[in-house]
Amino acid sequence: MLLTSASAWAAEMKIGFVDTDRILRESAPAQKAGKKLEKEFDLRRQELQRLSAQGKNLQAQMDRPGVSESDRKAKERDLIRLNQDFQRMQRELNEDLNTRRNEELAGIQERVNGAIQQIANNEKYDLILQEAAWRNPRIDITDKVLRLLSEK
Structure with a gap:
């Protein structure tokens, strides 16, 4: 009897699934954030590209035949300093x-959660999952979330 009531309860549940990775790739807010960061x-x-080109230029100058030893050592020091600056700037970047x-993803996730909650309330969902090992495409509401996010 307990099994029968549990299966009846499960049959009445309305469950949805949202593909978060797809939302973060395709949604208007995610694309806008990507362009903003770019x-x-x-x-x-x-x-960084300028420093890289400058380093290649220094290396080419060092590799030329006829460069004096003192000139080569000075260019090596410059190249080492330039390389250190490049690595530091790249790390900071x-x-x-x-x-x-x-920060942008946190803001997007907040908007996504709001859209999911709005859909859940409007369409009377009992459970909406954002991660699952497997899901039936029939319960996927990602397109609805994408549409709602593009409207806002």
Whole structure:
């Protein structure tokens, strides 16, 4: 009897699933955040490219035949300093980019959760999952969430 009532209860439950990875790839807020981050860090990436080109130029100057030993040593010191600056700037860029990306993702996740909650309330869902080892495509409501996010 307990088994029968449990299966009747489960049959009446309305369950949905949202593919969070897809939301973070395809949603309007995620794409907007990606463009914003790209623009925000573009100058620093260009600076890194400039340093890289400068390092290649120094290396090419060192490899030329006829370069005096003192000139070669000075260029080696410059190249070492340039390489250290490049690595430091690259590390800082990556750290700052990761921090900003996490901030943007937190804001997006908050909006996604709000959209999911709105759909759950409007359509009377009992349970909406964001992660599952397997799910039936019939319960996937990701498209609804994407549409709601694009409307906001």
